[in-house]
Structure formats: C-alpha cells, structure tokens
Amino acid sequence: MNLWNTRALGLALAGLAGALAWSQLPPPPPLNLIKIADDLHMLEGSGGNVALLTTSEGTIIVDDKFAPNVPQIYEAAKKLSDKPIRYLLNTHHHGDHTGGNAGMMAKEPTEILAHANARDRMIKGAMPGVPRIGYRDGITVGLGGVEVRAMHFGRGHTDGDAVVFLPKHRVVHMGDLYSVAGPFIDYSSGGSALEWVSTLDGALALDFDTVIPGHGPVLKKADLREYRNKIAAMAKQMKDLRSKGLSKDDAVKAFDPKPLGWEPGRLLARALPGLYDEVGK
Numbered sequence: 001m002n003l004w005n006t007r008a009l010g011l012a013l014a015g016l017a018g019a020l021a022w023s024q025l026p027p028p029p030p031l032n033l034i035k036i037a038d039d040l041h042m043l044e045g046s047g048g049n050v051a052l053l054t055t056s057e058g059t060i061i062v063d064d065k066f067a068p069n070v071p072q073i074y075e076a077a078k079k080l081s082d083k084p085i086r087y088l089l090n091t092h093h094h095g096d097h098t099g100g101n102a103g104m105m106a107k108e109p110t111e112i113l114a115h116a117n118a119r120d121r122m123i124k125g126a127m128p129g130v131p132r133i134g135y136r137d138g139i140t141v142g143l144g145g146v147e148v149r150a151m152h153f154g155r156g157h158t159d160g161d162a163v164v165f166l167p168k169h170r171v172v173h174m175g176d177l178y179s180v181a182g183p184f185i186d187y188s189s190g191g192s193a194l195e196w197v198s199t200l201d202g203a204l205a206l207d208f209d210t211v212i213p214g215h216g217p218v219l220k221k222a223d224l225r226e227y228r229n230k231i232a233a234m235a236k237q238m239k240d241l242r243s244k245g246l247s248k249d250d251a252v253k254a255f256d257p258k259p260l261g262w263e264p265g266r267l268l269a270r271a272l273p274g275l276y277d278e279v280g281k
C-alpha cells in the first residue's frame with residue numbers, strides 16, 4: 001500500500017475525508033488501467049479497485065475510490081468511451097470505494113446504486129454522494145445489451161456488501177468481501193466473520209472465472225475459494241483460542257495470521273477483539 005493510500009484511508013476511516021482533509025494531502029499517484037476484456041477494465045491504485053464497463057449506450061462503473069481520484073477515474077472512462085457514465089455501483093459504503101460519488105455525480109447525471117444498508121450508513125455518517133437508489137437482495141442494470149447484477153448474499157466485511165456479477169464476462173467484482181492483503185471485519189458496520197463464509201459460498205455458486213477484488217490484482221475463482229476457506233480458518237483459530245479459556249486480550253495476542261498468509265496488518269488486528277466476541281456467541 002503506498003503512502004498516499006495509507007493516509008487517505010486513515011482520513012476516510014476516521015470520517016474526516018472532507019475537502020479540508022484532502023487539502024492536506026498531495027495529489028494522488030497515477031492509477032494503473034488493466035484490461036480484462038475489450039469493454040471491461042479495472043483501475044488499480046489508491047483506494048478500492050474500480051471496474052469500468054463500456055457499452056453502446058453508456059458506461060457502468062463499480063466503485064470510485066477517494067474524492068481526489070475523481071479526475072483520474074473520469075479521464076480513464078472518457079478515454080475508453082465518449083458515451084455518458086450512466087450508472088455507478090458501490091460495493092459498500094466505505095470512503096475508499098464511495099469517496100468519488102459526489103464528484104462523479106457533479107460531472108454527469110450518473111445514477112448511483114448501493115445496498116440499502118450501505119446507503120443508510122452513508123446517510124447516518126453524513127458521507128457525501130449518497131446513492132439515490134438502494135436495494136435489498138439485489139438489482140440488475142441492463143445497458144447496451146449487457147447485464148450487470150449487484151447481489152447481496154449476507155453479511156461479511158459489512159452488512160451492506162454487494163457482489164457485482166457480469167454474467168457475459170464471467171467476472172465478479174467482490175468489493176472488500178475479498179481484499180487480497182487480508183480481511184477487515186468491520187464490526188462497527190455490521191460485519192461478520194461467520195456469515196462472511198456463507199456470503200462467499202453464495203458468490204462462489206455464480207458462474208464466473210475472473211475476480212476483481214476490492215484491493216489487489218485480478219484473480220481467478222479458485223483464489224476466491226481459497227480466501228473463503230481462510231476466512232473459515234481465521235474464525236476457527238479464534239474459536240479454538242477462546243475454547244482453551246484465553247481471555248480476549250490473550251487471544252488477540254496469540255492469534256497468528258501467518259498460516260493464513262496475511263500480513264498482521266492494523267485492519268485485521270483491529271477486528272480481532274470483535275472476532276473473539278463473535279465466535280463466543
């Protein structure tokens with residue numbers, strides 16, 4: 001994770017990501033445009049991964065990073081297609097995935113959609129660029145003969161996570177239900193490690209080959225299956241520590257993320273006390 005991203009994520013998670021806070025940061029570093037298909041690209045770099053689907057009737061975008069990334073996302077979309085950006089889907093409410101909402105809406109009359117819980121959390125948190133449309137189980141957007149399905153399979157990273165499925169492309173955008181460096185269970189936003197597993201089972205039942213994670217490189221379905229098993233192993237390890245009679249503090253200290261292949265990063269570490277509580281219920 002680059003330094004700009006770390007500082008921006010800090011601002012976003014602290015709920016400070018307003019214009020004043022952004023003015024303290026230098027401009028964001030350039031983003032990498034990665035081609036998945038002729039009409040489907042990913043923008044990698046600061047914040048969450050952005051998917052750009054171009055159709056004969058307009059462009060559909062999934063997630064929009066931080067507010068300062070809007071010019072970069074807009075420019076990339078316009079280079080790929082001169083058609084309007086018609087729809088923008090947020091995978092969840094976090095500011096590194098929705099930070100560009102207000103800026104993108106200011107550029108074009110783009111309709112933004114998110115799970116109802118994600119939308120509610122943006123309203124409660126006074127986050128800018130609240131999506132106009134919320135949905136519960138899922139919603140399908142059809143444009144230029146291409147379908148994009150946003151689906152909710154239950155709690156995981158938050159209680160408002162969407163899996164965005166592109167059946168024609170056999171691609172899913174997982175948002176932070178799949179973050180390659182390791183999961184962050186956002187208990188303050190209704191996240192759940194135990195439900196995360198069944199949520200990923202729901203996603204894995206879809207017919208796809210390629211996975212766009214919330215953060216990290218483009219991956220395959222087998223990688224997502226492995227991640228699902230690691231989430232289950234993470235919960236089991238904490239349950240085992242708790243069963244041995246360890247206190248919350250001791251269990252958090254004893255928890256070892258290395259067998260899971262994840263860095264003992266601060267996001268995972270922050271969720272461990274909540275995980276101890278959850279597995280004891």
Ligand SMILES: [Zn+2]
Pocket residue numbers: 092094097157176
């Ligand atoms: Zn997130």
